[in-house]
Amino acid sequence: MSEIVTAGILVIGDEILSGRTKDKNIGFIAEYLTNIAIDLKEVRVVADDEADIIAALNALRHRYNYVFTTGGIGPTHDDITADSVAKAFGVGIDHHPEVVARFRERFKGQDLNEARLRMARIPDGADLIQSATILAPGFMIGNVIVMAGVPSIMQAMMDIVAPKLKSGVKMLSESVRANAREGDVGGPLREIANAHPDTIIGSYPFLDENQQPNTNLVVRSRDQAKLTAAMDAVKAMVEGLKAAR
Amino acid sequence: MSEIVTAGILVIGDEILSGRTKDKNIGFIAEYLTNIAIDLKEVRVVADDEADIIAALNALRHRYNYVFTTGGIGPTHDDITADSVAKAFGVGIDHHPEVVARFRERFKGQDLNEARLRMARIPDGADLIQSATILAPGFMIGNVIVMAGVPSIMQAMMDIVAPKLKSGVKMLSESVRANAREGDVGGPLREIANAHPDTIIGSYPFLDENQQPNTNLVVRSRDQAKLTAAMDAVKAMVEGLKAAR
Numbered sequence: 213m214s215e216i217v218t219a220g221i222l223v224i225g226d227e228i229l230s231g232r233t234k235d236k237n238i239g240f241i242a243e244y245l246t247n248i249a250i251d252l253k254e255v256r257v258v259a260d261d262e263a264d265i266i267a268a269l270n271a272l273r274h275r276y277n278y279v280f281t282t283g284g285i286g287p288t289h290d291d292i293t294a295d296s297v298a299k300a301f302g303v304g305i306d307h308h309p310e311v312v313a314r315f316r317e318r319f320k321g322q323d324l325n326e327a328r329l330r331m332a333r334i335p336d337g338a339d340l341i342q343s344a345t346i347l348a349p350g351f352m353i354g355n356v357i358v359m360a361g362v363p364s365i366m367q368a369m370m371d372i373v374a375p376k377l378k379s380g381v382k383m384l385s386e387s388v389r390a391n392a393r394e395g396d397v398g399g400p401l402r403e404i405a406n407a408h409p410d411t412i413i414g415s416y417p418f419l420d421e422n423q424q425p426n427t428n429l430v431v432r433s434r435d436q437a438k439l440t441a442a443m444d445a446v447k448a449m450v451e452g453l454k455a456a457r
Numbered sequence: 458m459s460e461i462v463t464a465g466i467l468v469i470g471d472e473i474l475s476g477r478t479k480d481k482n483i484g485f486i487a488e489y490l491t492n493i494a495i496d497l498k499e500v501r502v503v504a505d506d507e508a509d510i511i512a513a514l515n516a517l518r519h520r521y522n523y524v525f526t527t528g529g530i531g532p533t534h535d536d537i538t539a540d541s542v543a544k545a546f547g548v549g550i551d552h553h554p555e556v557v558a559r560f561r562e563r564f565k566g567q568d569l570n571e572a573r574l575r576m577a578r579i580p581d582g583a584d585l586i587q588s589a590t591i592l593a594p595g596f597m598i599g600n601v602i603v604m605a606g607v608p609s610i611m612q613a614m615m616d617i618v619a620p621k622l623k624s625g626v627k628m629l630s631e632s633v634r635a636n637a638r639e640g641d642v643g644g645p646l647r648e649i650a651n652a653h654p655d656t657i658i659g660s661y662p663f664l665d666e667n668q669q670p671n672t673n674l675v676v677r678s679r680d681q682a683k684l685t686a687a688m689d690a691v692k693a694m695v696e697g698l699k700a701a702r
Contacts, residue, residue, distance in 0.1 A: 226657065238502070239479035253509075289643070289646060327641070395576070401534060414472055
């Protein structure tokens with residue numbers, strides 16, 4: 213039997229909860245994981261609060277194969293992710309010699325201050341996620357991948373860490389536009405879903421270019437033959453609705 | 458002592474977790490709640506899975522004053538929010554006579570099908586959230602507010618329900634642009650944060666119009682005098698950095 217690999221996301225940051233910053237990382241990581249055949253099962257957003265971070269991280273890391281965190285690894289007092297992760301794993305945390313050495317090359321004299329050195333604090337046993345363009349490194353410890361909150365940096369970190377992750381059997385997906393209101397496809401769609409048990413059939417209403425209620429129908433499966441069979445049934449249903457109008 | 462009112466958000470939908478749909482509701486509700494003096498403490502995103510929805514809803518509703526859910530109240534087989542909420546509360550669920558009556562006015566003959574009637578299923582004891590422009594109503598049961606996933610409809614529902622909620626003392630906020638890299642403000646900012654305990658001081662790096670690393674500093678407090686005192690200290694620190702260059 214093919215393995216299914218699961219993941220959770222933990223977004224850390226007061227600025228997301230206050231609405232001041234609009235998160236762009238959840239959607240990016242979600243799509244990225246789908247593309248590398250990892251099933252995202254749950255997302256949580258918590259404040260810059262140690263107890264909240266530890267509780268959420270422990271819940272997610274015991275439940276899923278991987279947990280991706282974003283935010284809270286910068287140089288200021290409210291950046292407490294690395295320390296919280298170390299506590300969650302019950303390991304020590306200290307300035308990582310490799311990161312400190314890189315900072316010494318990059319920052320001269322007073323610029324290598326305590327705040328910047330804070331970004332070199334890495335939990336014991338973690339592997340760094342870094343490159344020439346990343347200042348403050350992310351890290352992976354156990355099944356937890358700790359990344360920056362700034363989207364461009366987080367995206368660079370995903371590219372570095374992704375090849376190291378195990379992935380499952382890719383979830384395949386096809387969609388068709390129903391040209392019908394969701395309430396008109398709900399009944400037949402349920403019958404199709406019942407008749408095709410190894411597929412996931414979703415229905416997503418939207419307003420089309422004529423400002424009319426319309427619906428996208430999406431069939432997902434890890435098995436191409438089952439996907440095709442279900443999609444054929446969906447398309448026949450859509451054609452039937454069209455003919456009935 | 459002034460009361461603090463807290464909230465959680467529960468986003469329900471496979472399409473968010475697959476990355477197919479990019480969520481726009483978290484940021485909107487977060488900002489809305491800040492404006493009506495309700496503190497958003499946590500967000501969760503779960504799949505269209507009854508056990509997952511119930512577990513997350515129960516965790517959030519017992520922890521916070523309010524829980525706002527989005528998604529899963531449409532007419533198709535994967536819309537299971539209303540039934541899951543009823544189970545979480547241990548109450549029955551049935552077609553709500555008022556909603557059915559409205560549907561009978563709106564849909565003629567075959568159009569009032571089983572799928573559409575599904576949108577009239579409301580947990581016992583819930584209050585409807587509806588208006589002339591909202592087809593499938595949301596509802597409030599206990600401290601849980603159940604809303605649509607389509608942003609425009611969710612936003613209309615927020616406007617209907619918001620006046621019925623208790624709110625706390627508004628969190629005030631002021632920000633200043635540091636014109637400095639985050640690593641240069643981290644040290645002095647920590648000292649200011651320690652010296653101003655009833656404020657929350659955040660630091661948000663960004664690339665400015667010259668593509669240079671820059672930082673926004675945000676001070677938040679429920680007390681205007683304390684906010685002003687902390688902000689004065691932050692501004693003095695920023696001026697000091699400027700003078701030192």
